[in-house]
Amino acid sequence: MNDFPEGFIFGSGVSAFQWEGAVDEDGRTPSIWDTFLNSSNGPTRDMGSDGYHKYKEDVRLMYDMGLHAFRFSISWPRLIPSGRGPVNPKGLWFYKNLIYELKRHGIEPHVTLYHNDLPQVLEDEYGGWVDRKIIDDFTAFADICFREFGHSVKFWSTINEPNMLAWGGYDSGYIPPNHCSPPFGRLNCSRGNSSTEPYIALHNMLLAHASTARLYQQKYKDKQNGSVGITCFAFAVVPLTSSEEDEVAAQRANAFFLGWVLHPLVFGDYPEVMKRRAGKRLPSFSQEESDLVKGSSDFLGVIHYTTMSIAHSSISRHEDLISDMNVMLIPYGNSTLVKFDVLPWGLEGVLEYIKQNYGNPPVYILENGTPTNHNSSLNDVGRVEYIHAYIAAVLNSVKNGSDIRGYFQWSLVDLLEFIDANYTYGLYYVNFSDPERKRSPKTSALWYSTFLKGTTVSSQDPKNLSLLSSSPSFSSQ
Template sequence: MLKLFLGITLLALTVFAADNFSRDDFPSDFVFGASTSAYQVEGAADQDGRKPSIWDTFAHAGNMHGANGDVASDVYHKYKEDVQLMAAMGLEAYRFSISWSRVIPDGKGPVNPKGLEYYNNFINELTSHGIEPHVTLHHNDLPQALEDDYGGWISQNIVKDFTEYADLCFRTFGDRVKYWTTVNEINVFALGGYDRGILPPQRCSSPFGVNCSRGNSSTEPYMATHHILLAHGSAARLYRKKYQDRQHGFIGINIFSYWFVPLTNTVEDVTATERANDFYVGWILNPLVFGDYPDIIKKNAGSRIPAFTKAESNLVKGSYDFLGVNCYNALYVKENPRTLQMEVRDVNADMAIELKSIQNDTSAFEFPVTPWALQKVLEYLKQKYDNPPVFIHENGQRTRRNSSLVDWPRVKYLHGYIGGLLDALRNGSNVRGYFVWSFVDAFELLDGYESSYGLYYIGLDDPDLKRKPKLSAYWYSNFLNRRSLTSVGVIELLKNSFILPPVQQHQSLL
């Protein structure tokens, strides 16, 4: 055991000594926090008036290894305990989402007082502990009633209903919430939910989708994205007109981004990489910044992508005070022109690319530690989109759910990415904050409970769902509280926290 400890200590000192930094190296108004979303952690799925969302329906259809978010991490009942843990850790902010179907169960019409009461209490608990709430209005969980009524995001009816939902939230919580994100990961939501059918609402068509009984992969991803942009623009216009002057808040939208790397230095792969960025990032940001989709998307998609009217373009253009970015890793890109020859095409075919993972040296399950990927994304936003204010809304390491509390891969990942973020900041990036995904182990979007991103472990077989801090929780707390992360500080951290028994045998450190 002593040899193991000394070996790990030497490894830690080698890693940390290569890139020393502290919380004090960041501006005082730069915010550090952690993230979750409603369906992934709240539980209480059928309690106090909440009705199903498209994510409930998707999970209960058996699409996520037979798991669902009915209980999840039970934050609905344990939020006070969680906020105490956040405060003890030193979190400066917490990003979470509001469940639309908890506050307006049918998506429109009568409001659920119990839902409003829960979020009021939760927000009050955060602010009373000095933790700034950052709220997302839609995180993959559209009320199922709207999907049943008119097809949800593929109908322009959604713009009015979303705006009224946003109005309720601004009116009810905006005196305490200063940062609003309308929709999470538009691009992933459209591609996964309407092209491949691997995410809710599971709409797709052959030969592109997986197990879908409805939908059209050729057109619906473009339609859904178009209506999300219009709904965002409408909500932003409402906020600016009715609330912003007196509430002094900010409104933005969130995208997912890889950093794409040409597989080879050939002209074809370099051009394909530019095209990948246009489809993943430009698809969303070009309308927000310039008022229209990138030319390559309009060329390759043709009449399948809706066109902005002049009024719609003006509504969407400039409709953000900040951008939320979720970034975890990088991918290689290779040209694949064959897809453009297909008689029927979807968004992935329109990109005419192939993607390949950048492998981790230690585990195919974990993400490789590539801080330069996040730096490149921020530099791309700076150069192409006039350096907008950015919050890193999600960044974190994936490990297997029932692995050790000694989550060294996550510590190494966070240290690398936060250090890389500091370099980007010093290089002129307009980045304003960083949120670790996730605060507690959650019901994950792609694999349910197979993977884990949490700073706190929650055992699914524990009826009390007790929170157990991982090594990464100690590391992040040390960073946030300005304690040394090198030399003696690292040794003490490892002595106090590192050599622990496996999760299944561990007693809580609290």
């Protein structure tokens, strides 16, 4: 750890819906996640990890581990049950108490305002992110958060991975709010238009982010001296073959996924290839909107897990995000949705791409981790290898000039996972069969703690490390 620049922070994170549980307690109303899981065959662990009741215990785990910071999100339907209007006092006190507990233990709170838990009432009223009404409602929600918590919170992320929310929620329909249309949807969707809604939803997310950032700048910045950023889902991309078609396809993939969010933030407009391929289905920024969005992010949160091989697709129609992109996305190596190869060079590639193409902004790695079978051994040496390798990759990127300010492992404890409930990311095992949701440290928790308390990270190939077997201690020279 001593190899990193002074002030570099290490943390871990959770999201409100996956961690808190208590979905119908103390005034909280349903979010689009509740509706989605209750209407599907997915997991229905209503208690989640029960962080709502066990936050003090979890903060103590963070403190004992040596975490510098903790990333969590605020549940909009817990704080403002009607989506707009009156604040729920019990929801307000929960977050105030959580933040107080973190600060009391010397742990910096990094708060995400929106981690895809839109109040269902707003989805029912006007369709949520596909209607511009959401911009004012989100800004008002953020205003309450800044006012109530901003004296203690200095790092705000507005919206978690809008590119993935737009693709998964409004094109393929595999995450809430489950909008899609044939033939593109992976699930049966009751509403939506895969050709237009992904672009509309992300456009409104960018405008809501920019509106919120302006609000903070004008009303709170001088008093609270914090910063406001946004996050971006970023898998690394490599051409499947050395053909020119696949090389160009990989460039398109970067433009459509990273550029979709970063280009407007840096240049005030979408990438030319997106405008050309999506045509009128891609919303346009007015000059005022362009000026508002451009430069609206104090930092970029990067969410990275794995690398994808990219092949040119022969599909000629341009009717949804993936067909507009004209690529095939293929997990690299032996990776799957619930198993990631250790490919740290992929993260280095993402960070280098951002540095080279978007002005080397301040970056926080806000999610990085790997899932393991929830019922496997606590001796999760595969996760140790993964975390070690990716932290070493971050250090390499820092040495190569990327302005990276922090690294957050995902996730602190086992959480409710929707892709496959049998696979979890936690440093601490959570017994979901136990009403008390008992936490037990995995080897990765002990390793991360050892690292945070002074172990240095070698820049040598992380694959050469001698992994822990039964002992939590680890040193790389």
